[in-house]
Amino acid sequence: MTDKLHLDRAHGQHLLREMLRIRRFEAKCAELYQAQKIRGFLHLYDGQEAVAVGVMQALNKDDAVVSTYREHGHALARGIGIGPIMAEMFGKVEGCSRGRGGSMHLFDRESRFLGGNAIVGGGLPLAVGTALADRQLRPGAVTACFFGEGAAGEGEFHESLNLAALWKLPVLFVCENNLYAMGVPLALAEAQTDVFRKAAGYGIEAEQVDGMNPVAVEVAARRAVDAIRAGEGPRFLECRTYRFRAHSMFDAQQYRTKEEIEVWKARDPIPRLREWLTQGHLMSDAELAAIESEIAAEIEAAVTFAEAGTLEPVADLERFATMDAVPQ
């Protein structure tokens, strides 16, 4: 069983590296946004890394991922190339969506990453559909569907949970409850603020998880995915987490206090895991420095790749508006 995770040296460092990679990537995105290399809406994932990284540990290549507009972390942890992700934000044809989607709409057929969906709640019905197809075409495959707690206000959340439970579909619903739907605090929007209880109301086994702890998330995700693969139907994780940065790049954050942000930053999953690994002699300072410098080099290469990318010819603007064939 995977109830207990053996956090050895390699795996502990792997989790830290994955989270750090996202954190450093997002910092670079913010910088490039200021430099106007990245435009449009940009939603950064700082603070929530433990959720994406923890859940992805439980997934296989055959599994599918449906995500939201705050999906850089999911995309990186799923293994989409960091260069194509950055190039996408530069609007280049080398981007993972050919520059058509931008930050909010990362797609990757190879890793079954089905967006990058920027209609809150809109990804859940898709996940029900991929799970329905997978049960027939890829037995054992699971769809991991990420969404924020704001989605719980949408009808599509309820319609999807009901149908997934009714048809016992292989979906892992992952609610990243960061307490604010844009600027609306949970308690102002929901009569029931424990989102996992809503899932339980549909007969789905659901649990609340410390979303600031990648190990807790991984353990819960592995347990849930094992049950789903065993044919037990959907599972639901409510990961309690917090976004450290603003909702997007246009947010004065008047809806929350600096003190609250500080309280959550004290629970930052990255320094916590880093200290735990160092104190437990599972990572040396030299190893940490190597991880940091490898990530820095990787991000630098991604920026170079994006900068060197080309613009899709305007003549191709209408290409794929209707498809000539179903990609195989």
Added chain:
Amino acid sequence: MNEPPIRMTYREACRQAIRDALRRDPRCFIMGEDVGLYGGCYAVTKGLLEEFGADRVRDTPLAESVIAGAGVGAAMAGLRPIVELMTCNFSLLALDQIMNSAATIPHMSGGQFAVPLVIRMATGGGRQLAAQHSHSLEGWYAHIPGLKVLAPSTVEDARFMLASALDDPNPVLIFEHIVLYNAEGDLDPAVTAVDIHSAKVRRTGRDVTILTYGNSLPKALAAAGELADDGIEAEVVDLRVLRPLDKETIFASVARTRRCVIVDEGWKSGSLSAEIAARLAEDLFFELDAPIRRVCSREVPVPYAAHLEEAALPQIADIVAAARGLAKPQ
């Protein structure tokens, strides 16, 4: 050897089409409200649950958004779903998935994902179902890039459009008119497929072109009969495909007759008829000998009372009057 024509209703043709699709492709299934045990709100899917079982003919909860969205996801993951939305009025509850997912994802993903999904729905008025079951919203859907929009008005199209729609890599919406379900027609046994890109001339004539689709087609044909008694030869073009429009066939007919009446059961403001009129005005202006006329639904929610409903929808007399005004100007 010529086999005799096969007579069947539009409803039966729709059902045969679904039965065929389920037989020929194990990836194909149908889901929607009441498609199984009940046999379909308009009895189109009657008997299919017994024949194919509950995995292929899936009753769903009343949850249009997840029905449509699950169709999108299943199509992206390799199945060939047929989604039935009970009426196009209800499809508004699924509009997010139809527009923001189905129509958008292929382009937005840079062509990595296609959405080979078919959504069928009932449309139109004429059966006293009042304002929440009688509207014609296909014109709205025809506004959206990424979708194909079909309106079968003959038994042949009801029988064969579905297969072509399922073979298409794009999301295809099929609007079946509620008044047509009971209409009977002959199927030519030699015809085993129809295209989903062309308009068709259903009656030839030299004096005026009547462009129409859906349940307005039989009305336009009846109007053409009356006009012929007056010596006006009307050409009737069945649009069949509302997106993308078959400009070639439409323009060829109007260029020949130099006069055009567009009959559209949608409201006039911002309608498909407005789109066609604008294209004719843009590209065929100098071929026209008379203004373009439109016969559309009156700008009210379709009412229940029979006489009011009749007054609200395009009728034969309206089409005759419009054509007469063009072909024999005072």
